[in-house]
Amino acid sequence: NAGVTQTPKFRVLKTGQSMTLLCAQDMNHEYMYWYRQDPGMGLRLIHYSVGEGTTAKGEVPDGYNVSRLKKQNFLLGLESAAPSQTSVYFCASRRNRGLLEQYFGPGTRLTVT
Amino acid sequence: QQQVKQSPQSLIVQKGGISIINCAYENTAFDYFPWYQQFPGKGPALLIAIRPDVSEKKEGRFTISFNKSAKQFSLHIMDSQPGDSATYFCAASLYYGGSQGNLIFGKGTKLSVKP
Numbered sequence: 001n002a003g004v005t006q007t008p009k010f011r012v013l014k015t016g017q018s019m020t021l022l023c024a025q026d027m028n029h030e031y032m033y034w035y036r037q038d039p040g041m042g043l044r045l046i047h048y049s050v051g052e053g054t055t056a057k058g059e060v061p062d063g064y065n066v067s068r069l070k071k072q073n074f075l076l077g078l079e080s081a082a083p084s085q086t087s088v089y090f091c092a093s094r095r096n097r098g099l100l101e102q103y104f105g106p107g108t109r110l111t112v113t
Numbered sequence: 114q115q116q117v118k119q120s121p122q123s124l125i126v127q128k129g130g131i132s133i134i135n136c137a138y139e140n141t142a143f144d145y146f147p148w149y150q151q152f153p154g155k156g157p158a159l160l161i162a163i164r165p166d167v168s169e170k171k172e173g174r175f176t177i178s179f180n181k182s183a184k185q186f187s188l189h190i191m192d193s194q195p196g197d198s199a200t201y202f203c204a205a206s207l208y209y210g211g212s213q214g215n216l217i218f219g220k221g222t223k224l225s226v227k228p
Contacts, residue, residue, distance in 0.1 A: 042219055043157070043218040044218075092156075104158065
């Protein structure tokens with residue numbers, strides 16, 4: 001099992017450009033999450049999904065959109081990137097019952113210039 | 114009400130010493146308290162977790178102490194090793210909260226264990 005994978009690993013964008021980050025999991029998990037990690041700020045939840053076709057806003061959703069068309073994939077989109085979106089983005093997934101352990105991907109380091 | 118406050122921000126410990134990281138929460142409904150460990154360039158991974166029906170949980174050199182009345186919990190790393198050098202995050206959530214079981218993370222503690 002690959003667990004949670006993220007594509008790409010690194011990306012540099014210019015202000016105003018758009019991009020999509022892809023998260024894939026092969027554990028048949030119902031819940032999926034997108035976080036951003038900034039120095040001294042911990043992990044902040046951007047959006048999450050409790051199942052295929054459903055999404056919900058987290059703590060810092062502005063400037064991001066998400067889609068969950070397939071159970072195993074969760075996409076994070078930036079329509080018009082801003083320097084404030086420079087961050088490391090992590091995807092995570094978990095089961096919908098029992099243990100609440102979240103399994104994290106390796107992260108995507110995004111720089112917006 | 115949703116915050117989890119973590120301290121210290123950074124910690125330097127000598128090899129063999131005890132590392133202690135503290136967290137405090139506000140929402141008395143929280144009933145699941147995990148600690149995540151993150152090595153540089155990697156995603157966080159669950160280290161150990163506790164529920165409030167016990168005051169302490171130990172797994173190897175790692176122990177969570179929980180004080181429900183004070184709304185505080187802490188991570189103790191005994192006999193700290195250089196390989197323990199990482200960033201540690203505490204978190205809290207509702208165990209049976211469904212979509213409300215989203216984790217609220219502290220801001221992290223960067224631990225350095227000197228040889």
